[in-house]
Amino acid sequence: MDFSPHRGMHEGRSPSLQDTTMSSSHTQKNRGDSTPLPPINERLAFLRPSRELLEYYRKKIAEFDEEHEDLVKQLEQYKATFEEQERSDKVAKRLQLMAQRYEALEKRRNMEVEGYKTDIKLLRQRLKDVEKQLFKADARLEQLVGVEDSVIVQLQKRACAFAWLVSHPIAHLRPFLLFSDNLKSPLTGNHLE
Secondary structure: OOOOOOOOOOOOOOOOHHHHHHHHHHHHHHHHOOOOOOOHHHHHHHHHHHHHHHHHHHHHHHHHHHHHHHHHHHHHHHHHHHHHHHHHHHHHHHHHHHHHHHHHHHHHHHHHHHHHHHHHHHHHHHHHHHHHHHHHHHHHHHHHOOOOHHHHHHHHHHHHHHHHHHHOOHHHHHHHHHHHHHOEOOOOOOEOO
16 A cells, blocks of 8 residues: 555645545554554654645635635625615615605796786786776765865875785785775775775
């Protein structure tokens, strides 16, 4: 039997299972026979391949450890990329939601502007109606009673002020409403209808 140190090692190849089983069967045969054990040099030569095998597996374990570290690093990179992708997806969803909300607000603002325009048209029409009523009341007062010119002038000034307030932008809409509520007839003291 060959006890050379390179038995079973062929250029980077691990020792075969057959080589290791042959060596274990050889020791069993020696023990089964009542023959004396081989000298120490032979036994050391026999153990040398197992040391080489041990070194071989140590190198393999070191290689696998390096490969494992590389895989862990790659996994960390993939995790970071995935988390970054997840964050960018969340930001994209938020952006889309904000765009939808902005569009809804824009529609609402446009509808409010249309509503204000309609209110202005109605108030202008109401102003024209009030002016007509004032002129009719003024004409009746002149016919029935000799009303002083100052009262008529005062009514006309109020009607002009009323028309001026309605023709201004929406910002003056509220004071206009307050003014129209406070508009009273100088003769009766009641609100005009």
